[in-house]
Amino acid sequence: MKFRHVGSQEERKIELQMTPMIDIVFQLLTFFIMSFKIVAQEGDFNIQMPLATQQQGLPEDSPLVTLHVQLRADATGRLLSSGGIVVNGERMLDSIEALHNFVIGVVGGDEPSARADAEVEFDFDYGLHYEHIIEAITAVSGYVDRSTGQVQKLIEKIKFTPPAEPAAS
């Protein structure tokens, strides 16, 4: 039996052509570097807010505690520095931090049911900057526990009053 003798002729080293592969790899690398963009993470505040119906009386899951929070703006759209937040029409607060502390005082105990039964209804001035809406929602929704890094929830039921008309200038 005759075997093929590989090295009978001139011995050749078979080399892979690396150049096309390196070309395409560098093109891929360039594409990903060019399209790479560091973007801050985004999150949502979920609000369940169907259009109000003409039902009479209280719905079945009516909350036990309802806070009516009014946020008032100055002419530039910023939150009024003095008495900019009015809770339940009587309690005037000067800052978002004060609102946060107030909410903790109302529902921030160890009773989870108190938080579940609470609801906040926001009433914003027309010209108020949207960032103050987010600040107010953040203040009543919860806080980040510094020791554990976990989010402690306060009030999850949030709704808005119908939009007011812009103030005449």
Place this chain on the structure above:
Amino acid sequence: MRLAGKPRSGARIQEGDMTPMIDMTFQLIAFFMVLINFSQTEQDQRVMLPQSVLAKPPERPLQHPVTIHMTRDGSVVYAGQELATMQRLRPYLVNERMVLEGRGRPMSDATIVIRADRYAQAGVVQKLIQLCQEEKFEKFALRAKEDFGP
């Protein structure tokens, strides 16, 4: 005159070792492939979101998100195009509603994601919400940028 002679026996062409470079390049490609985020199409450079420490990315993607942008001056941007008035958004909302109804899914499956500029007026944002409510949408997600604090 002798210009060039035959290579001596045993002389070899010096080749650089490409292996470490290719390894490194593939690792770089893998790194960028993992981190690339094509969902930036949902974002809009005209909108500067407010910040919140509680704004955490959702644990699971929304079922049927409808993303609406609002610029500082109250203009509504939908699907990359700026609408002349807010009412121009209504046909798009009707379309989204019909898509849901066509699939036999309830309106509670849809979420209106509002990406409003931090300096947009609260009243205009509320009017946008009201417009969506009139088209039977009931779930809203107010989007904010994550704030890592001091």
